[in-house]
Each structure stands twice: as structure tokens, then as C-alpha cells.
Amino acid sequence: MDILRLLKDLVIPAETKIVLLVMDGLGGLPQQGNGKTELETARTPHLDRLAKTSSCGLLDPILPGVTPGSGPAHLALFGYDPLKYRVGRGVLAALGIGFKLQPSDVAARINFATVDDRGRVTDRRAGRISNEENTRLIRLLEDIQIPGVKIFLRTVKEHRAMLVLRGGDLSGELADTDPQQLGVPPKDIVALNPAAEPTTKIVRQFLDQARERLADEHSANMILTRGFDRYEPLPSFQELYGITSAAIAAYPMYKGVARLAGMEALGAPGSLAEEFDILEQHYNDFDYFFVHVKQTDSSGEDGDFARKVSVIEETDRWLPKLTALQPDVLAVTGDHSTPAVLHSHSWHAVPLLLYSRFSRPDAASAFGESECARGCLGRFPTMHLMGLLLANALRLTKYGA
């Protein structure tokens, strides 16, 4: 039984609002043995007070032991089985910058790079060229013509750009041409299965023409491609859950994954203050809000325990602005763990706090990994959180007689 199909069958209308506050990479580890995690070290009076009247638990983003990327981790938060619904970086990048992908489009990420006179990569990021230089180079490439296929190119940021191919029966099953090391030439474009062979021919033509056009450029004389993926729209929040939904996120990647679920990405927040302002301004316009805090993850990836603590504390200070809106259901969690001691995403379960009028209180008396382990929600796969949010919002009817 497909879980999404089950939820869809059970959905009923209601006048309730759900807010999901995601602190990216929230879960952590103690810096010293037996010490406290980043979240447990942070002074979070508002989250702790909320935890006391909430149901708490721990989420497994994918499966015990499996460390997720941001894409599958967020798909799971939105109720999609991350082992069934897979979305590549190319598609997320395109959606992230607001490019209107059409079904069956194939998208990839591009790096502008430099190669020496024997074609060996000397800088995979072309010295992080400026956005302006990126745009100038894109203009050199954007009228490349390949019969039967439309090509779209967009500047993303610095050395990064987006390629989209449209038309015919294209495949996204293509390997990266980025060799991920210096001193070797870019890889040839290779199909990951036989059905993708025709698409390799198209991409190869594009790459050949791009190389010719960039040959005499000094800032970047090569492009590298990564994360090819074919866009197949997911069933949207509106279709599945009968709710209007919005995302408040500063980073393109998270806007992308939210748009994949049919959310509207609101504004261009540059700070937490702006994110919570946008939430307040649009609070009457949607049933569901996904609010994304990025810096918990990036500080964790930098191995900066203290900065991660301080981002959590800053988020806590903004919490009263959120709770003042009195959402019917409020969940606070992460998409995955990013312990500073690991400098990376990890497999550790993620603390969860779920508040509604009908959330059963439990023994968890603060918001932290150890306290959440005592919570009444136990430990469960992230993909089931969406059902709990809808249930607490009284948006699901009974299953069976």
C-alpha cells in the first residue's frame, strides 16, 4: 500500500494551519565524550517550554544508519518515501532558481572551469568567477543549436550554472563529466543505461560546441556537468493533502525541493528575521508553512560547534514570533543530523517536537536529543511525520469501518 495514496484517501478539509520549522542538520553529537550535543548545549528557553507541552520523539530520515542528502531528507519531511521518490541535484538546482521545468526536461548542474593546453582540468571552479562574468559566458553559449532539442542555460552563482534540455524522449541517466580532481581531462559523457545512449549524443554535441566557443576565454575555457536528472513532477501537497503550502527558505536548493512538492517559495529572505517576517506577513494565505533554517547545517559542516549552538539560540529567540501566530500544529525538527565533530551530514536520528491541542504530553522536559528519546512518539521514519501533522490538524478521517 502506498502511504501517500492512503493519506490522500483519508484527507478531509479543515480550517487549520500547520507550521514545520526545519533547522537543517539539527541533530548533533557532544564535542567531548558524555557531554552535550549542540542542541543540548544551546540555551533554548522557548523551545524547552514548548517541548514540555509537546509530544517528542526521534526521526530517522531514511533508515537507521543511512545518512541522507538534503533532497531525500526533505522529501521525507514532506511525506514522500525517499527510497521511492528520487530527485537529482540538476532538477533541484533548476527549481531552486525558479526555472519552470516541464515534465521530461533533463536538468544538470554546470561548473565553469579551466583546462590547460592539453585539456587537463586546472581549476574545477574557474577561480569562482563573478556572477557577471558567469552571465557573460552564458551569453556565449545560449544560442547553441541542436536539432530537436531546446537548450536553456542560466547563471546560478559564481562558477555555477544550470543546463536544461527539452524535447524528444531524453534520459537523465547520465554520468557526471566533472572528474572531481585536477590534472586529468573532463570525463566523456557516458550513459548509465542503454536507453540513455541517444541523450549522450545530444549532450556531447552541446559540450563540443561549448568547448569551441569558450576556447579563447581566459576566465573559464571549459564546462563540467553534474547531477543529470529528468524531471518527473511529484504529486503536489494540494493533490495529496488538499492544502495550500508555502516555503520560506533562503537557499535555492530548499526552495527547489519545496517547489517540487508544489509549494510556493515566498520572498528572498536574507536572515532569520526576514524569514519570520515573511511567515507573519503571509500567515493568512496558506494552510501549511515550511520554514527552513540553513546555518545549523553549514556551521556543522564547518565543524564549528559554537556557531551551530549560536544559530540554534538565535532560532529560539525568534520562536515567540512564530508561536504568537498560534498555529494549530507546530513541529520543530531537522532534515538530518550534521554533528560538528563529523564536519558532515550523519545518520543520527533527529530530535522532533510536535505541538498541537491534541499532542499527548510526555516525559521530555526540554528540546534535545536525550530528552526526545524519552518522548511518547518514539523513534520513527521521517516520512511518517506528515501523517502525524495532518492528523493533529484534524485533516484525516478514519481508516476502515
Added chain:
Amino acid sequence: MDILRLLKDLVIPAETKIVLLVMDGLGGLPQQGNGKTELETARTPHLDRLAKTSSCGLLDPILPGVTPGSGPAHLALFGYDPLKYRVGRGVLAALGIGFKLQPSDVAARINFATVDDRGRVTDRRAGRISNEENTRLIRLLEDIQIPGVKIFLRTVKEHRAMLVLRGGDLSGELADTDPQQLGVPPKDIVALNPAAEPTTKIVRQFLDQARERLADEHSANMILTRGFDRYEPLPSFQELYGITSAAIAAYPMYKGVARLAGMEALGAPGSLAEEFDILEQHYNDFDYFFVHVKQTDSSGEDGDFARKVSVIEETDRWLPKLTALQPDVLAVTGDHSTPAVLHSHSWHAVPLLLYSRFSRPDAASAFGESECARGCLGRFPTMHLMGLLLANALRLTKYGA
């Protein structure tokens, strides 16, 4: 891998007895924030003492967030995957009154109702006519003849009756004719998929003839049908688990779902006292007993927190009579939660206590939702309880070499 198939392969004989005591709708919520649930409010010295030496945990009847009806919730308690095995109300109603359904029979529930001279429903329950009047009306209908099909009609209670169709390749995929509101005519009988079209013709003939025969009756001049379902027998407890099994339940619906699993429904208990008497009398005759307490659910549905507390306390008072029998395995739980504050079934996890000589003791020091959240069984889907019961009864061998 089908779980039932797995258990079946592992079953070995033993001389042990299992008792599953189900307090329907047991799980609850505090009436005031941060207070205690119905179960935590109730004075339950016997259950609390048992919990101290038991393994405790929390059960998810279907999936986190999914509120079950009684049918799927009980199927899960009996080890059947409630998303795979689905049973409609018609079949449960027929089995509940002891009607001997045959495979492929189609069963539905009937309401006697009244309509005005333009055919609009004026009372969906015909003033809750007496059982005697119901029986008289059934007699007017029971010799309706439809070629190729045998028709069975039985009085259930007050305005409720049962319809069973037998013969040919009938479908249960039919919508209700009960419009669920007054002032409109009954709905025409409609197929829920094309394969059910031939069955609609048969049901329509029956309904037309029933209307004619009831036209001049004053107590009820119409019938409404609901919960059509085709009976496909489940693999029985005997086949699956190699055990003889009995149900002790006051309400037809629960006898029905127990019979579906091949249990014998014992006696006609009218009180908890009579249920525990029946258990004692038949204790030597079966390996497994399902004892069902209904009033925890009905008091919850009535929103009567205090009455639910008192039903739990009454059950606790009878517990010594059960434990005196010294069953090898005793589990106490609910089929789902019915918090009085919600006046309905809910999605909340259900407290579980599992006692055997081999149940690992844990931190749970009383029987309640918060204590069970600290238990060593954690939180798991109800359908896996059956395996645990069999294991504790030393009725399962090792999986694999």
C-alpha cells in the same frame, strides 16, 4: 516477505496459553493540558503491579497519524496487516450475528427508514423500531426472488438488519444507498468499479421489490443499504499459528472480526463479570483468548472522561480473576485510542503491557501512556504484537540457521 507467512513457517507446538485483553479505545488524552489521560487518572492497582513485571510499549494501530476503524484495528491485533487485509462493515455485521457466510457472499447492512410521499427520507432509522417490528418487516421481504441469486435477510437490532447475496460472481464494490441526510431520496445503487455493474442490477431489483412490499407499511416504508462487502475468508489462527482460539465479547461487531480469524465466539456476555466468568469456564478449552471490553470506547466517544476512567477501574478490579488463571502470556492493550476530549477514535499510540515468564522488565512502573513510552518494547505497529505473543508463549522456533 509476508509476515503471516513468516510466522506460519516458524510456528511450533506448545502447551501454553495466551490471553489478549483489549480495552477498546484505551489510549487517551488529558482533559486539561499537562494533566493525565483517562488511563493515568484511573486507579488501577492490579494493572500497575502487572506493569512493573511486564514489558511495556506503545502500539501504532496502522501507521503514525492514521486513525483506524474497529475492523482494521482488530485485524492488526490478530496479526493481519491492516493495509493488506480489508474487511467491510457488511461482512463484520453478518459474522457478528453469527450468520454463516460462505466465500464470495456479498453482505451489506440495512437500515429500515421512512420516506415521504415524494420519496424523500424523513427518518433514516424509522424511529428505531422494535426488534419485533423489524422481524415482522423482514418476513415481508425474505421471499423476494431474483434469478441466480439467493437472498438472506436477518434482523440485527432495532432498525438494523443484514442483507446477504449468494451465487454467481458477485462484487462487493458498491456504494451506499443511504444518503446520510434527510429531505433527499435514497441514492441509486452505484458500482464503484465497472466489474461491479452486474451486481448493481441484482441489488436494484431487490431494492425495487423491497420498496413495493413496504409501500403501505407505517413503521418503515423504505430500506437503506450500507457497507457492501464481499466475504473472502482470512487464513485462520489455526492455520497460521496452530492454535485454538476463542473470543469473549459482548458486541456483535467484535465477535464478527474474531470469527473472521477463525475464533469461536463464546456465550453472550452482558457485563464484564460475565466475560470473566466465561473466560474461567472455558479456560481449558482453547490456547488463545481474546477478551474485549467495549465501554472504554463508547464512553470515550461520548466524551465522558469520568465514565471511561471508571470502566478502566472496573476492568482493573476483574484482573485478579484473570491472572489467577496464570496464563503463560498476558497482554493488555487497546485496539486504538478514543480520547474523551476528541469524542472519537484517534491516531494516538496505544499503551501495551506484555507479561510472561520471559518478558524483560523495564522502567515502566505503572500502566499508562507516559510510563509505556519508557517501556522496553518501544513503539511499534500493532500487527507485530501477535509475533511477540507467540514468541513469549514459546510457540515460535528460530528463523534461519
